[in-house]
Amino acid sequence: MRIECPDFKIGEILKIEVNNFARKKAIVRWLGEGEAGLEFLIALSYREAEKWAEELQSDQGAA
Incomplete structure (x- = not known):
């Protein structure tokens, strides 16, 4: 996954939550x-x- 970020460090562990999906x-x-x-x-x-991709597509269609 590629994201925009301010100051992460290589090797840092993150918890990611996108569009109400489980962390x-x-x-x-x-x-x-x-x-x-x-x-x-x-x-x-x-x-x-698959569910994530479907939601991203519907979000882009609404924009």
Whole structure:
């Protein structure tokens, strides 16, 4: 996952919550120009990823 970030550190563990989905732990893997790359410590299930993608698409359609 790529996010905009102020000051994370590589290796930092974060709790991520997006659009009312369950919180997930992720680790910062890379940093660059105000962005960070995160890796979930426990992968999203196929159903979670599908539901998340559907919600993101509906949010973008409403904008």
